Amino acid sequence: MAKLILLSVLVATIALPGAAARDAHPWRGMKKAILWVALFNMAYAYGVLVLVPRYGFG
Numbered sequence: 001m002a003k004l005i006l007l008s009v010l011v012a013t014i015a016l017p018g019a020a021a022r023d024a025h026p027w028r029g030m031k032k033a034i035l036w037v038a039l040f041n042m043a044y045a046y047g048v049l050v051l052v053p054r055y056g057f058g
Helices: 004-022 025-055
Strands: none
Touching: 004 025
16 A cells, blocks of 8 residues: 555656646646645645554555
């Protein structure tokens, strides 16, 4: 499970900006990409700092 959490960073690095790039307006797409990556980083930090030690995935 810990390996999947680490691998999710690689997937998110490609998938989130790629999905936001489909927007017709470049600035709105960039704002979406920044927002999605920031939200992912917060969720990832929570997962690594709270869930992994609590449930012993690693």
